[in-house]
Amino acid sequence: MARMKFLCDEERCIECNACVTACKNEHEVPWGVNRRRVVTMDDGLPGEKSISVACMHCTDAPCQAVCPVDCFYTTDDGVVLHDKDMCIGCGYCLYACPFGAPQYPQEGAFGARGKMDKCTFCGGGPEEDHSHEELEKYGRNRLAEGKLPLCAEMCSTKALIAGDGDIVSDLFRNRVIRRQGRQETWGWDTAYQD
Amino acid sequence: MTLSKRKKMMSLTGILMLLAIFLLPMTGYISTGFANENEQQAKITNPKSDYWRLVRGNEKGYSAVKGRETNELIQGSGQNWRALRNGPVATYGSWMIGLTLAVLALFYLWRGKVELTHPRTGETVERWSVKERRIHWVTAILFIILAVTGMSLLYGRLVLIPVFGHHGFSAYAEIAKWAHNLLGPLFMVGLLSMIINWFKYNYLNKIDLQWFKDFGGMIGDKHPSAEKLNGGEKMWFWSLTVIGIALCLTGLVLDFPNFDQEREVIQISHLTHVITALVLTSFALGHIYIGTIGTEGALEGMVTGKVDTAWAEQHHDLWMKELRQSEDSKSG
Numbered sequence: 001m002a003r004m005k006f007l008c009d010e011e012r013c014i015e016c017n018a019c020v021t022a023c024k025n026e027h028e029v030p031w032g033v034n035r036r037r038v039v040t041m042d043d044g045l046p047g048e049k050s051i052s053v054a055c056m057h058c059t060d061a062p063c064q065a066v067c068p069v070d071c072f073y074t075t076d077d078g079v080v081l082h083d084k085d086m087c088i089g090c091g092y093c094l095y096a097c098p099f100g101a102p103q104y105p106q107e108g109a110f111g112a113r114g115k116m117d118k119c120t121f122c123g124g125g126p127e128e129d130h131s132h133e134e135l136e137k138y139g140r141n142r143l144a145e146g147k148l149p150l151c152a153e154m155c156s157t158k159a160l161i162a163g164d165g166d167i168v169s170d171l172f173r174n175r176v177i178r179r180q181g182r183q184e185t186w187g188w189d190t191a192y193q194d
Numbered sequence: 195m196t197l198s199k200r201k202k203m204m205s206l207t208g209i210l211m212l213l214a215i216f217l218l219p220m221t222g223y224i225s226t227g228f229a230n231e232n233e234q235q236a237k238i239t240n241p242k243s244d245y246w247r248l249v250r251g252n253e254k255g256y257s258a259v260k261g262r263e264t265n266e267l268i269q270g271s272g273q274n275w276r277a278l279r280n281g282p283v284a285t286y287g288s289w290m291i292g293l294t295l296a297v298l299a300l301f302y303l304w305r306g307k308v309e310l311t312h313p314r315t316g317e318t319v320e321r322w323s324v325k326e327r328r329i330h331w332v333t334a335i336l337f338i339i340l341a342v343t344g345m346s347l348l349y350g351r352l353v354l355i356p357v358f359g360h361h362g363f364s365a366y367a368e369i370a371k372w373a374h375n376l377l378g379p380l381f382m383v384g385l386l387s388m389i390i391n392w393f394k395y396n397y398l399n400k401i402d403l404q405w406f407k408d409f410g411g412m413i414g415d416k417h418p419s420a421e422k423l424n425g426g427e428k429m430w431f432w433s434l435t436v437i438g439i440a441l442c443l444t445g446l447v448l449d450f451p452n453f454d455q456e457r458e459v460i461q462i463s464h465l466t467h468v469i470t471a472l473v474l475t476s477f478a479l480g481h482i483y484i485g486t487i488g489t490e491g492a493l494e495g496m497v498t499g500k501v502d503t504a505w506a507e508q509h510h511d512l513w514m515k516e517l518r519q520s521e522d523s524k525s526g
């Protein structure tokens with residue numbers, strides 16, 4: 001069985017936000033909710049680097065551990081999904097998540113939280129595959145169509161890769177070996193003079 | 195060559211030699227100067243590691259997606275919050291509530307009700323005005339609703355899901371969340387008016403110390419003196435004031451996410467909120483016990499507002515004396 005993983009290569013990401021836009025469009029996520037975002041460090045300075053991040057579908061997921069109604073489940077593919085029918089919008093998963101993945105549409109005054117929304121690895125939700133309910137609540141279910149997450153498919157530099165963890169790491173390893181330019185063996189220059 | 199000339203030469207070479215002794219070792223700096231340049235080259239860091247260094251240092255970056263903390267790639271404190279909430283806070287919290295209940299039950303079995311030592315006189319005095327009783331009961335009922343709904347969020351997954359099932363519990367939890375969020379601020383109003391109205395009865399003094407030394411008359415046969423409020427009641431008041439205000443303030447932080455509080459603030463507030471709530475809940479259990487089945491005649495004071503003079507004499511002798519004196523001075 002595949003274990004789905006995301007990987008973002010900071011040597012390649014050019015902060016074009018195509019992944020963010022693709023995701024927003026594909027799943028018609030509500031206003032104010034972004035399932036994916038790009039974070040840049042040293043923005044505008046030499047050495048600036050960016051990484052695109054969404055839910056990482058953690059093993060031993062913190063969100064899952066703290067949810068008072070226990071509405072998360074991990075699919076056989078290692079994708080962490082949740083049941084919006086059960087979610088009470090308490091915000092706990094957001095407090096616990098390292099990546100700020102859980103998002104809430106505002107429901108009512110004073111920023112009261114609606115039902116949590118997050119990246120599904122384009123894997124829909126507990127509703128029947130391709131049903132209208134699934135589309136409405138969780139967005140498109142590309143995994144059920146045999147496709148991979150659209151953000152990664154759209155990435156022009158292929159910085160963002162998604163799919164079976166083994167294949168993703170093979171791809172990345174090959175890339176690192178062949179990569180021109182800055183060495184990946186950081187520190188060898190200092191350690192070895194010959 | 196004259197003697198004076200030779201002397202001059204000698205002193206000159208001496209000075210030169212001294213200079214050489216001092217200066218020659220310093221030539222080392224010429225070579226280390228070059229070395230510094232090399233080092234500087236080595237100091238140009240790897241932007242890739244810089245990125246992660248900044249991220250792990252909780253440094254904020256830039257993100258085109260605008261919102262609360264969207265420019266922070268990783269927040270590490272959530273894991274601590276998770277570990278503390280699911281671990282010691284939930285575990286010791288349940289122990290504390292459980293032990294309190296057990297101690298109260300055992301105490302009741304051992305001591306039983308603290309009964310009136312003298313028969314009722316049939317004559318009553320006013321202990322709590324209508325306004326005071328209203329504040330008490332509104333705040334008390336809110337406290338119970340908040341304690342039950344709050345603990346449902348902490349322990350429901352463990353205790354209630356096996357009973358009601360996932361969907362059943364979730365339906366209840368949704369209502370519980372809304373009730374908790376809406377009634378919380380009302381409780382705060384109740385608590386504050388309680389503090390303001392009863393502040394004047396709650397100055398601590400030596401009488402209270404003696405009251406505690408005699409275990410409030412609950413253990414042993416002593417009848418320690420007490421004013422309108424005894425030492426125990428005063429301690430309950432001050433716990434409510436100090437812990438209760440911390441509880442309310444942290445509750446406000448959690449209740450209004452629209453002020454863009456950061457997650458770290460929320461996590462600390464949440465833990466404080468849970469701990470203070472559990473402590474107050476176990477105190478409240480003691481208060482409820484003493485006020486109902488623990489003491490004969492105590493509950494009627496808060497229900498009808500009036501207490502029997504025999505009860506007042508036994509539990510709040512100084513207050514009773516004061517009442518009698520003011521009565522005498524009025525009639526006299």
Ligand code: SF4
Pocket residue numbers: 054055056057058061062063064080093096097098099100101102118
């Ligand atoms: S929501 Fe956050 S904690 Fe949960 S699986 Fe996704 S990245 Fe992990």
Ligand code: SF4
Pocket residue numbers: 063066067068069070071082086087088089090091092093094102116
């Ligand atoms: S917001 Fe919803 S999914 Fe997140 S912890 Fe609360 S109930 Fe669970």
